[in-house]
Amino acid sequence: MVYNFKEIEKKWQKIWEENKAFRAINGSSKPKYYYLVEFPYPSGSGLHVGHVRSYAAHDTMARKKRMQGYNVLFPMGWDSFGAPAEQYAIANNIHPKEAVAENVKVFKSQIQNLGISFDWEREFATSDPDYYKWTQWQFQKFFEHGMAYKAKTLVNWCGNCKTVLSNEDAAGGVCERCNASVVQKEQEQWMLKMKDYAQDLLDGLDDTEYSDRVKLAQIEWIKRSEGALINFKLKELDESLEVFTTRPDTIYGVTFMVISPEHPIIEKYHQQISNYEELEAYKQEAHKKTEFERTQLNKDKTGVKISGITAANPLSNKEIPIFISDYVMMNYGTGAIMAVPAHDERDYEFAKKFSLPIIPVIDGGDISKEAYLGDGVHINSEIINGKNLDEAINIISDYIEENQIGKRTVNYKLQDWVFSRQRFWGEPIPLIYNEQDGWKTDKNLPVLLPDTVNYKPTEDGKSPLTNIKEFVNYKDKNGVEWIRETDTMPNWAGSSWYWLRYMDPHNDKEFVSREALEYWGQVDWYNGGMEHAARHLLYARFWNHFLYNIGLVPYKEPFKKRVAHGMILGEGGAKMSKSLGNVVNPDDMVNLYGADSLRVYELFIGDYEKDATWSDQGIVGTHRFLNRTYRIKEKVTDVNKYSQKLECLMHQTIKKVTDDIDNMKYNTAVSSLMILLNEMEKQEVITKKDYRTYLCLLNPIAPHITEELNEICDLGDPFYKSDWPVYDKDKIVDAEYELVVQVNGKVRGKTVSRTDASKEEMEKQAKSIDNVQKHISGKEIVKIITIPGKMVNIVVK
């Protein structure tokens, strides 16, 4: 250990805190910039080296931006509601509130030990009543604007966590939290009408600068498809069955229909259906299957034919049977499909299984083997015979609209948001109910979570709050008795507006003041993990779009820019996990090498947006780099201008580091600083200005050691009060350079040339090199390509 990083780091962290060095000022006349990094769940396992990477990266940008004269908002808080905190509490047999307080303390000190320049005066946790009061208030806005409704839905039920999960939480048929299988269960739930915002959420992406993969994750999740709704008349009833299809042109190939086992028509025409019991049994069987079995394992088609109801093809008038099958989902489209086995893989499998007719309507392929999915000319299709795909779709769409059989439509995969959780540790949904008045908002906010110890989920899956009479029974000031809603909000709620609260975190009159909203505007740059690029981002955008539409926020899109960091993998390339024993604790690294070494290492490790593998050796390298940075202070002279030999490199490095930080190319920023240090080490002495500039460029990445050296060597104001260096673009080009000479594209020699040499001079110089002579003598020179300041290529024959 060359320098005492422990003492230095503590010292500067204290100075920054005492001087409120990173305080963001509402209404400052400086230009504003808002950096947001996802706030963590304060889980029991403490900070991960992955957190360090994203915090250090944003911190680097934030520190530089401040030095460039911006009023930077760079806040941090805690996403403390939800399952992780609750599970930790249950496991350790303490109240979630205490668990959160405990974990936040650990997280905060870990982050502070890293010297991240968060404005801690704006800190809050989503489980603070002062915060969730406003989450509840905003939910009431959704409710008041008809955006929240209660519905009996088939929900994903995790038997292990004893809770309902959103489709997003149950992706892949396993519980996001505990990995147990998810089954389907009917339950009354509060829903938010997110589907109404599908197109807006899609269009809004055009006004953002998200990285491509983030944008695509959003598009994929919303998934828009254009097609048509078509009504199929039911022969026995005065009723029709509506289907959604993207291929109306294949309608002549429809040989049967399939509806979801949960389709309401089954209940409605219970009487007409002669095999109702059989259908009901199938439905029950399907619900027992996990989503995983339904989708992954069981590609084998199952189903039951509905007896007593048949449909008619609206174009050909042919009578067709109707089946129920679990391959049709109630929550997509209309829950019913027209089956075209000749041209759809799933319908084909089903038709084969149930020996149903397969009529080709597009020419091509061999339908005796498989469904033909390719393009071609329509056949067996009366009014569209001989037409190609686009034409046929148009003709059929026109036809069904003219004859009022159906209409063109756009469908989205995006679903309404299941907003209820039957858990203790969440924001209570602030609604009350009685028979006469139905559901009403409770205006006495916050609706506080009771201080109960009975917070474990109940066996029947109801919220533990249902057992607390003092909470459930509510009498208003007129003496009217109400029952309180006992469901709580999902974890995603608190994180759906937290960036707004940072703008004005202590406001007890409003969720955020209008002035603060106008001043800070959009989050300029939001970083987080790829795992949140679909769901969290979608919920947050939806929430903000809604607030915008009711006039509560000035911008529709909350985040101007979103970039996703890569993961830090354990040594060996696997995801860090306790079971693999490859978890690296940032505290250990800070103790061994210091926060600066850890920060530099995590930024040097590779491309910020890509995954990177941890290496214990790598951090040794960056630690050495900082030691050398420290040691070179002995060479500093009192001269206050750049050394002549270093001047050009200094300007080049300023440019490189400035550009690289803006483009998140931290690895090459660090590398260019290493190059500069290597050069300085070669000099007998370096000037005060050389050293000051070098330290200043390194400061956003390694803030402690640079502040210390700046002070020890008496180079100027502390960096947190200083300006970012600027380069002179006339000085980034050296007077001389190494001219590369190629013959037929192969390097045959190098020589030192003047930057302002003419092409003729360059060619003359090139030809004078012995080895070049050797390769061109006796041959005909076809042409010479000369790139000033770079190279000469002599083409010979």
Added chain:
RNA sequence: GCAGGAGUGGCGGAAUGGUAGACGCGAAGGUCUCAAACACCUUUGGUAGUAAUACUGUGUGAGUUCAAGUCUCAUCUCCUGCACCA
């Protein structure tokens, strides 16, 4: 299956169409030391050669170009999302 991304030394990784392998790690040799650690110096893609140098080299195969890791086409592999989405 669909979409996106990536294949470069022993390893992490650099390269506006213009010197491939910057920078770092590791390794080898050396200096310091009684010794070790730390530090410092030298070397380090492969093959041949004392060397100068030559050939070869960015997953594979073609192509465009004076010049290709970079552009085009084909192909293989890996990763990451999404997935019975009608």
